[in-house]
Amino acid sequence: MTTSLSAAELAHLVTAVPGVRAIEPGIGSTLRALDSRMRQQDPQQARFGVIVEEGSSRAVIEIGIDGSRPVKDIVRDVQEAIIGSLSQANESDGASEAQEGSGSSDVGEENMPQVTVRVQSLL
Structure with a gap:
């Protein structure tokens, strides 16, 4: 994951998804x-409700949702929004990192962003 996307920007992306009421921090975040x-x-990487693991392509988002849409659809849309944004950010950073790569055949798998969505409340 890149540091060019802050936790605040990720939180803004998440709250723009239909059905997401707000970021709701759990004990972990x-x-x-x-x-x-x-x-x-x-401070850009530390935000209640958004965990960005520095040095890896993992993020955990903790949200509260409303009952306007099925939970699985909301979670899927949140994951797609975050993965799309992180992929774009990694592509812009990837040009310099690709030159320093180890030559491993599964480098693309390692750089694929992983997003876990934790639903904290449903109203």
């Missing part, structure tokens, strides 16, 4: 955000 702030790490 709350502890990570507090830890990051106490260690005075990059």
